[in-house]
Amino acid sequence: MKGTIRMFRFLTKQIALAILSTALLGNAGCTMFIKGDTIQEYKSGRDPVMIEATKDGEYALYNVFETTPRGTFKLKAGDQIGFKASRTGRVIAVAGNKEMEVADGSYIWKRNPPVMIEKVETSSGSTGATPNKN
Secondary structure (H helix, E strand, O other): OHHHHHHHHHHHHHHHHHHHHHHHHHHHOHHHHOOOEEEEEEOOOOOOOEEEOOOOEEEEEEEOOOOOOOEEEEEOOOOEEEEEEOOOOOEEEEEOOEEEEEOOOOEEEEEOOOOEEEEEEOOOOOEEEEEEOO
């Protein structure tokens, strides 16, 4: 009987731990694993917000549960970025003068890290450039 109670307690703790881990990772979303600075966020049911890009660069729109961007856009500092409501109440993602209507959900804008260019010397002595994505 004591062995059964111990097994029940052990299994209960394991199930609770699994549920807690899933909840924590689920709230974080897949975009937490994507490089880049988070610039703007829209959560389903909340008011959309627009801001200005603070730096030149490439900005990418993600659904928070996906790792493939819905779109990438080159923006200059001062360009509009964020989300706004359409006349029909749907959400529109905005990047500069580009607009993209998105399905109901939670989205995030990230500024992609800049690509660094390194000079390399070839065996013939000439120099070239290669991208370094560190």
